[in-house]
Amino acid sequence: AKQQGRNAYEWFTRAFTDTVSERMVLRNDLQEAIEREEFALHYQPLIDREGNLDGVEALLRWEHPEKGFISPARFIPLAETTGQIIPISEWVLKRACLDMQLLNQQGLGEIRVAVNLSPLQFQRSSFLANLRQTLLMTGLPAEQLSLELTEGILMDNTEGAIDTLHALRSMHVGVSIDDFGTGYSSLSYLKHLPISTVKIDRSFINELNNSEDDAAIVQGIISMAHHLGLKVVAEGVETEEQYQRLMSYQCDIFQGYGLAKPMPLEALETFVMGLSRK
Numbered sequence: 001a002k003q004q005g006r007n008a009y010e011w012f013t014r015a016f017t018d019t020v021s022e023r024m025v026l027r028n029d030l031q032e033a034i035e036r037e038e039f040a041l042h043y044q045p046l047i048d049r050e051g052n053l054d055g056v057e058a059l060l061r062w063e064h065p066e067k068g069f070i071s072p073a074r075f076i077p078l079a080e081t082t083g084q085i086i087p088i089s090e091w092v093l094k095r096a097c098l099d100m101q102l103l104n105q106q107g108l109g110e111i112r113v114a115v116n117l118s119p120l121q122f123q124r125s126s127f128l129a130n131l132r133q134t135l136l137m138t139g140l141p142a143e144q145l146s147l148e149l150t151e152g153i154l155m156d157n158t159e160g161a162i163d164t165l166h167a168l169r170s171m172h173v174g175v176s177i178d179d180f181g182t183g184y185s186s187l188s189y190l191k192h193l194p195i196s197t198v199k200i201d202r203s204f205i206n207e208l209n210n211s212e213d214d215a216a217i218v219q220g221i222i223s224m225a226h227h228l229g230l231k232v233v234a235e236g237v238e239t240e241e242q243y244q245r246l247m248s249y250q251c252d253i254f255q256g257y258g259l260a261k262p263m264p265l266e267a268l269e270t271f272v273m274g275l276s277r278k
């Protein structure tokens with residue numbers, strides 16, 4: 001047993017140091033990525049009940065020169081702890097606004113873009129001023145921008161958060177609650193917040209046709225959100241069965257690989273032109 005215990009300990013320290021050094025390497029690489037702008041944005045369409053484009057979500061991509069594509073699910077949490085998320089977020093916001101202005105100028109219709117916000121970014125005192133500055137600089141109408149926040153951001157810092165939300169509303173910037181259902185907040189809590197949309201987390205949509213519990217939760221979220229005057233987006237819609245069931249639950253907007261995957265700006269142009277010719 002002693003032998004086993006020591007092996008387990010050695011395994012643990014090795015695994016631990018591996019992760020720490022891996023994180024340090026990643027952190028350095030991330031710094032270079034910021035300086036060299038190795039990032040790109042992909043856009044995933046959101047489709048309404050009539051099959052029209054409701055907007056797009058901007059999703060960050062990092063193409064590492066040697067390691068290739070690194071998922072945001074891996075580097076965003078790290079960047080969040082090191083503070084590197086701040087320059088990255090500024091780049092994302094500016095790029096998304098510039099890209100949509102480009103589509104405006106091409107006459108593709110005024111597409112609304114949703115940008116994911118990190119907690120650190122949202123809590124900074126300079127957040128609103130930076131946002132106004134970016135809108136001004138890029139010329140994108142505020143109505144075309146919406147921000148996605150997770151429930152945690154609002155729970156952590158309630159009073160300041162609510163003030164910021166009111167300021168965003170008066171600017172006509174949209175706000176959605178992302179990954180809804182995974183945190184602790186309830187819909188009754190949302191009633192007091194100036195937000196327009198909730199996005200039901202992918203994990204519930206995944207199980208929609210297998211789990212009666214998840215189906216009931218999704219149905220409950222949609223009907224309560226509608227009573228509160230909120231729109232509902234279902235994310236991670238992959239199958240026709242999920243789509244049909246969500247349609248029957250009166251879900252407003254659909255996002256997922258079954259409808260369209262995230263794509264570079266050029267592909268989005270083609271996608272939008274295809275939709276409007278329908």
Ligand code: C2E
Pocket residue numbers: 044058059060071072073076089092116117118178179202235236237238255256257258262
């Ligand atoms: P999220 O905000 O929940 O974004 C949705 C994620 O689900 C995206 O993953 C998207 O590609 C993926 N997805 C969409 N449809 C489907 C589907 O039908 N099936 C499956 N399996 N997945 C689907 P992605 O792009 O890897 O992003 C992961 C997370 O990284 C995002 O989750 C978001 O939390 C974060 N993130 C991405 N871009 C940014 C950014 O610019 N800033 C910040 N702060 N976070 C970001």
Ligand code: CA
Pocket residue numbers: 057116148178
């Ligand atoms: Ca999101």
Ligand code: CA
Pocket residue numbers: 178179199201202235
């Ligand atoms: Ca989400």
Ligand code: CA
Pocket residue numbers: 179202
């Ligand atoms: Ca998510």
